[in-house]
Amino acid sequence: MDKSSAITIACIQMEPSFGDTAANVEASVRRIGEAADNGARLIVLPELANTGYVFATREEAFALAEAVPDGPSSRRWMEVAAARNLYIVAGITERDGQSLYNSAVVIGPSGHIGTYRKMHLWGQENLFFEPGDRGFPVFATPIGRIGVAICYDGWFPETFRLQALQGADIVCVPTNWVPIPGQAPDREAMANILVMAAAHSNSIFIAAADRVGTERGQPFVGQSLIASYTGWPAAGPASRDREEIIYAEVDLGEARRKRNWNDFNQILRDRRTDVYAEMLGSTVPRGWY
Amino acid sequence: MDKSSAITIACIQMEPSFGDTAANVEASVRRIGEAADNGARLIVLPELANTGYVFATREEAFALAEAVPDGPSSRRWMEVAAARNLYIVAGITERDGQSLYNSAVVIGPSGHIGTYRKMHLWGQENLFFEPGDRGFPVFATPIGRIGVAICYDGWFPETFRLQALQGADIVCVPTNWVPIPGQAPDREAMANILVMAAAHSNSIFIAAADRVGTERGQPFVGQSLIASYTGWPAAGPASRDREEIIYAEVDLGEARRKRNWNDFNQILRDRRTDVYAEMLGSTVPRGWY
Numbered sequence: 059m060d061k062s063s064a065i066t067i068a069c070i071q072m073e074p075s076f077g078d079t080a081a082n083v084e085a086s087v088r089r090i091g092e093a094a095d096n097g098a099r100l101i102v103l104p105e106l107a108n109t110g111y112v113f114a115t116r117e118e119a120f121a122l123a124e125a126v127p128d129g130p131s132s133r134r135w136m137e138v139a140a141a142r143n144l145y146i147v148a149g150i151t152e153r154d155g156q157s158l159y160n161s162a163v164v165i166g167p168s169g170h171i172g173t174y175r176k177m178h179l180w181g182q183e184n185l186f187f188e189p190g191d192r193g194f195p196v197f198a199t200p201i202g203r204i205g206v207a208i209c210y211d212g213w214f215p216e217t218f219r220l221q222a223l224q225g226a227d228i229v230c231v232p233t234n235w236v237p238i239p240g241q242a243p244d245r246e247a248m249a250n251i252l253v254m255a256a257a258h259s260n261s262i263f264i265a266a267a268d269r270v271g272t273e274r275g276q277p278f279v280g281q282s283l284i285a286s287y288t289g290w291p292a293a294g295p296a297s298r299d300r301e302e303i304i305y306a307e308v309d310l311g312e313a314r315r316k317r318n319w320n321d322f323n324q325i326l327r328d329r330r331t332d333v334y335a336e337m338l339g340s341t342v343p344r345g346w347y
Numbered sequence: 348m349d350k351s352s353a354i355t356i357a358c359i360q361m362e363p364s365f366g367d368t369a370a371n372v373e374a375s376v377r378r379i380g381e382a383a384d385n386g387a388r389l390i391v392l393p394e395l396a397n398t399g400y401v402f403a404t405r406e407e408a409f410a411l412a413e414a415v416p417d418g419p420s421s422r423r424w425m426e427v428a429a430a431r432n433l434y435i436v437a438g439i440t441e442r443d444g445q446s447l448y449n450s451a452v453v454i455g456p457s458g459h460i461g462t463y464r465k466m467h468l469w470g471q472e473n474l475f476f477e478p479g480d481r482g483f484p485v486f487a488t489p490i491g492r493i494g495v496a497i498c499y500d501g502w503f504p505e506t507f508r509l510q511a512l513q514g515a516d517i518v519c520v521p522t523n524w525v526p527i528p529g530q531a532p533d534r535e536a537m538a539n540i541l542v543m544a545a546a547h548s549n550s551i552f553i554a555a556a557d558r559v560g561t562e563r564g565q566p567f568v569g570q571s572l573i574a575s576y577t578g579w580p581a582a583g584p585a586s587r588d589r590e591e592i593i594y595a596e597v598d599l600g601e602a603r604r605k606r607n608w609n610d611f612n613q614i615l616r617d618r619r620t621d622v623y624a625e626m627l628g629s630t631v632p633r634g635w636y
Contacts, residue, residue, distance in 0.1 A: 177619050177622070178617055178619065179611070180611075180612060181609050181610070181611055181612065182611075184611045189619070193622045194622065210612070210617075213547075213548050213614060214548065214617075214618060214619075215504030215505075215508065215544075215545075215548060216504075216508075216618065216619070216623050219504065219505075220622075220623070239577070240575075240577040240578075240579050241579075242579065248543075248547055248578050248579075251540050251543050251544050251547070251578065252544050252547070252548060254537075254540050254544075255504075255540050255541050255543075255544035255545070256504075256544070258502075258537055258540070258541070259502050259503065259504060259541060286529075288528070288529040289529075289537050289540065290529050290530075290531065290537075320470050321470070322468070322469070322470055322471075322473045323469060323470065323499070325502060328467055328499075328503075329503060329505065330466050330467065330478070330503075330505070333466070333482045333483065333509075334505050334509070
């Protein structure tokens with residue numbers, strides 16, 4: 059391993075307590091401290107880690123949302139990132155004027171790096187949040203290029219592809235994965251399969267931090283996973299029901315260094331961009347799907 | 348199950364003998380007959396099933412290639428399709444003038460339906476074949492809309508997405524999967540993971556027929572798989588090293604009927620086409636990947 063780009067990634071699998079924002083953030087900060095003690099530099103928290111997930115009404119969601127990065131949750135995470143020299147990607151309920159977003163804040167030792175707003179909203183989220191309006195940004199940082207996706211975004215191969223094409227080394231995935239119909243109890247989550255496929259077919263790392271527990275009747279599936287650029291797990295999947303931290307020591311540079319699979323093939327350059335135009339969907343009559 | 352669109356699919360996992368084209372086609376016809384005896388209506392054969400895969404020289408490849416659908420291999424498959432009322436998707440080494448293609452011929456009871464030419468060439472194939480020049484066609488047939496992909500095409504989520512957006516119910520995948528570095532011997536092939544992810548995230552069936560055996564030093568991994576529109580296996584994965592036929596009785600209409608996952612989400616309509624433009628790659632500086 060070329061140690062120049064070696065780094066330890068941690069995904070914190072935890073169970074927020076709905077509505078207890080300050081307590082959830084403090085619990086996350088304790089775990090961030092534990093991960094830092096164990097050498098982690100890049101730490102991923104679940105989706106909506108500060109508030110919990112299952113809002114009952116718009117008013118409840120508005121009451122729990124806060125500004126990013128000027129609200130208390132982001133400020134607390136920036137504090138610990140500065141104190142421990144960390145990069146943190148954390149799911150947060152964002153309020154921007156009269157709009158709410160299911161967001162992830164990207165924080166470094168020097169403060170706020172950027173914010174990602176979930177592009178593909180799942181289920182009842184459509185009642186509370188606006189769809190993301192900032193596309194798929196990739197943030198250049200001293201430790202590598204970081205992309206972000208949140209939960210259902212991962213069901214769209216476009217999410218990972220667009221970030222890989224912008225040079226992402228890793229996509230961090232704060233998530234609240236829910237059970238999928240047809241999931242066999244004895245095998246890995248479909249969400250894990252999607253992560254592995256995306257990591258392999260883009261040659262990028264993907265670090266997904268899920269929550270556990272049942273909130274207002276909605277169960278979550280755990281199984282946080284850090285996939286190598288090969289597609290295979292570098293850490294996890296974590297348990298289905300316990301709070302825990304998974305760690306992977308990786309060389310983020312390998313994602314780009316190892317894309318030439320043989321004398322002829324490089325997975326991103328082999329794309330047939332000459333015929334992918336239809337992928338936009340704009341030329342396809344909707345009746346077909 | 349709405350029996351009106353119920354059908355039995357068979358993937359024939361076999362080992363062609365390099366260069367013995369007539370014998371390979373006869374062996375495939377015997378297995379097609381066996382599959383038909385067991386109720387199959389749609390039958391998938393491996394990539395380059397008539398000739399074998401590992402060409403040593405361009406001249407050798409040219410000598411073994413034939414016209415599609417007027418050459419002897421296609422004609423023989425059309426004969427059995429007519430006799431047994433079958434749909435067949437078979438990998439074939441195609442010659443068209445001075446160009447060779449790694450193709451799949453799509454055949455129905457009434458004859459030739461269409462031809463797919465592999466869009467993403469793998470390794471040494473680049474020395475023998477032209478890249479596919481017909482895009483990703485989807486063929487409307489009485490049993491459903493059929494798309495085709497061949498082996499390395501499956502590494503590109505665009506392949507399946509483009510066919511799903513054109514209304515494909517099933518993508519048939521004649522393939523010659525080779526070992527992937529990092530593959531753990533005790534778990535399913537990365538190729539299977541890619542198939543499951545694509546089936547799930549497009550809500551389409553995928554039927555992949557692989558070959559087995561080692562040819563001129565190149566091993567193949569078997570593990571043919573029929574994935575349901577849910578992503579989970581409907582049949583297989585098959586063994587890693589034995590000739591066999593896997594069967595799945597499915598309702599192809601379910602692929603489209605079951606795409607509304609809840610009150611808000613339909614996987615293909617949820618695509619953020621407003622921001623996928625970059626997916627074409629044309630606007631991304633190549634230095635990034």
